[in-house]
Amino acid sequence: MGTMKKRFLSLLLVSGLAVSTLAACTGNTNDGANNPAANDGNAGNAGNAKTEAASFADISQNIRGNTAPTQEQMDEVNTTLNDTYLGDLYEEVIPNDYSAYPYKKDVTLDVWVPADSNIPDMNNQAVQKQIEQLTGIKVNFITPPVGQEADAFTLMISSGELPDIIIEPNRYPGGLEAGVNDGAFLDLTDLMEKHAPNYSEWRNSNEMRRKTTVTDDGRLLGFYGISPYSEWIWFGMLIKQEALDKTGMEVPNTIEEWHAFLKKCKEVGFDEPLNYGSKYGQIFTGIINGAFGVWDWTFLDSNGKVQWGPAQPKAKEYLATLQQWNKEGLLNRDWATADFNQRMASAISGKTAVMMDSPDTMWSYWKQQNNIDFVGALNPILSDGDQAATTYKNFMRTGRSAAITTQAEDVEAAMAWLDFNYSKKGWEIANYGEYGKVHLVDENGKPYFHENSYIYKDPEEQPVATTIVKYRMHSWPNIRDEHNSNPLIVAKGSYSGEIRKYWTENMDTSMAMPPITFTQEEASREAELGNQLSTLRGEYFAKIIMGELPVDAYDKFLSEAQKMGLDEFLSIHQAALERYNKR
Structure with missing residues (x-):
């Protein structure tokens, strides 16, 4: 040592x-x-x-x-x-x-x-x-x-x-x-x-x-x-070319189109078409929930104020959608527990049609190791005319x-x-x-x-x-120098960088939070509240999506979050953002 x-x-x-x-x-x-x-x-x-x-x-x-x-x-x-x-x-x-x-x-x-x-x-x-x-x-x-x-x-x-x-x-x-x-x-x-x-x-x-x-x-x-x-956005929706070919469908854009595509994928043999997420870190990815404005965590609203994604107005609509998709068997059954290796094993099997992951990673596991071609899709939108968006932004x-x-x-x-x-x-x-x-x-x-x-x-x-x-x-x-020195991006024939660049140039990142910092007094309280809110969000959202709780249980979740100190949590982040803006 x-x-x-x-x-x-x-x-x-x-x-x-x-x-x-x-x-x-x-x-x-x-x-x-x-x-x-x-x-x-x-x-x-x-x-x-x-x-x-x-x-x-x-x-x-x-x-x-x-x-x-x-x-x-x-x-x-x-x-x-x-x-x-x-x-x-x-x-x-x-x-x-x-x-x-x-x-x-x-x-x-x-x-x-x-x-x-x-x-x-x-x-x-x-x-x-x-x-x-x-x-x-x-x-x-x-x-x-x-x-x-x-x-x-x-x-x-x-x-x-x-x-x-x-x-x-x-x-x-x-x-x-x-x-x-x-x-x-x-x-x-x-x-x-x-x-x-x-x-x-x-x-x-x-x-x-x-x-x-x-x-x-x-x-x-x-x-x-x-x-x-x-750096370019690194995580998003990736579709096997085989799934597009077998379904005869185009790359989906709206939530409704995604639902229809995933159902068709299941019909043509992809038993668990969407590898939704896991304890590997992507249970709440901001990809599907972002279409409803229900971002994973904190984000900036149109006025530049800090808001909390799980508390947004369309949260119940998002949860009802995912609960239905889960009930219909459109998600991988182990999405709440699967680790990285389990996800990759599922990805290369015939069960999976769509991954939520990095195109660099999937270039290795899909294309290089298993000769599986794939394409990237923008984050889903709720209605035609909406712009795909993400709370990820790289601030150098x-x-x-x-x-x-x-x-x-x-x-x-x-x-x-x-x-x-x-x-x-x-x-x-x-x-x-x-x-x-x-x-x-x-x-x-x-x-x-x-x-x-x-x-x-x-x-x-x-x-x-x-x-x-x-x-x-x-x-x-x-x-x-990620764009030039990531071997998975610059490999001969690789298109992972093209996907990441496409995502970055075509998605709105205006709601992304910059890397703010907290004072010593704020830090311990923010961590305490953040841990409590994260646990609460994880438990309620996961149970609702899995059908263990009804969608209306969200009302109790939001009430508990507010009692827990959500307003104080947001005020801490807002104060930190205002200091950051003055640096």
Whole structure:
């Protein structure tokens, strides 16, 4: 587990340790022989960025467009900080300050990160080993067993012993800001510009990135995954081409058309045509319920005010619709309990015609592994003339966040290690992996996965669903280039990106909530009310859809929600939204 650090004081005064479960990640030292910045004493000085970049010999002619690089060329790219072969691909230029590397002291950082079942040993993950070599900063990853992340996080916090860095610090009760206020995480505001020049420059190069990575009172508390653009919508309705062919029907739009299509699918042999959702996370997806304006959670109304989806006027109409669909056998029977593997097993069987999922995921499971073609459909609408809509919007915040704890023994080293991910070299490695075996660089300086890339032709014959995290970082505190570096999107013949782009360009996202934050006083109350309302919503909605309660039971649900403190819950969110808008 590595050397855990000294105990911190007063943290256990935090109210309750009901940590909500969220989702999901090495060692040699670079001697600096190929890095002109190795002995520069101005580590972390953003003003040196262009000087350091210019000191490298330009190797772009050797690398750009080269489809058969020599070992010497691969070494030049993979073991040095030379980035002269990389182009500037976005509106804002990715920074390249390497003056902190290799790090001036021998240090090993303990980094807590939730496990990924596709990464057996994070300490041997290919990208992290390469970053360790280039930065000269050793890292010991601490990963709990898969499925035990929430309990492991709670135990770590309650023990009073923290590592240097925590990935997914929002697991802390009340979130990242509460962790800083309680003395668990460091406030990095006064340190960022000096010790994280790449992150600082990148987040400040765009107003949306700046706004979504700072607190309401202007503090910088952690490192966020941030993108060069707002990523495409990633989740929606996907229909097997076979189902369209067998039914002879067009892609449905309205709820009525969807009902008719699903009934026809059942008639032609798809026993459970709609894989509706599961504990995997999509019981209430905002896809069908959104047609009724009954969004999963909070959303913005036409006046820009915060509202709660389950309390909207057409909720009973939505519930009656789904109760009927469930009664008619149009939904997968295990929708309330199925995990990811169960859903995928159902997806590739003859039972399922429609999935609510990511086209990237289904490209792997349907097309690549089982040669099943599919198309994407916009979220259903209630009536002709309505616009398909979603409460998902990417605010250039993506991937994961990271916090440095108050027990970090070398804060500068921790910041330097995280900051590398926001440099041009770090962007290349994290997104595209090792040069040669995993990616090449085209004539314009853009990395790409070539035909024989380990991503697509893994020596151990693992599928892309695994190699996507084996040879690159898919969700991390870094500059994530999802549209160009997600192997499932850019694979030869893949149309998952086209579906996601189509969804994004044709659905209204005006009701999407931005990434607001709560004050310390608000956070605990919001979490308390949110947990209660979520449990209440889950129980009532699921039982009504399954027919265990009548649709009219919704009236009792709404009454209980209001007694529980729904108005207070909304007022907390409204106050946070107003502060966000003033950032």
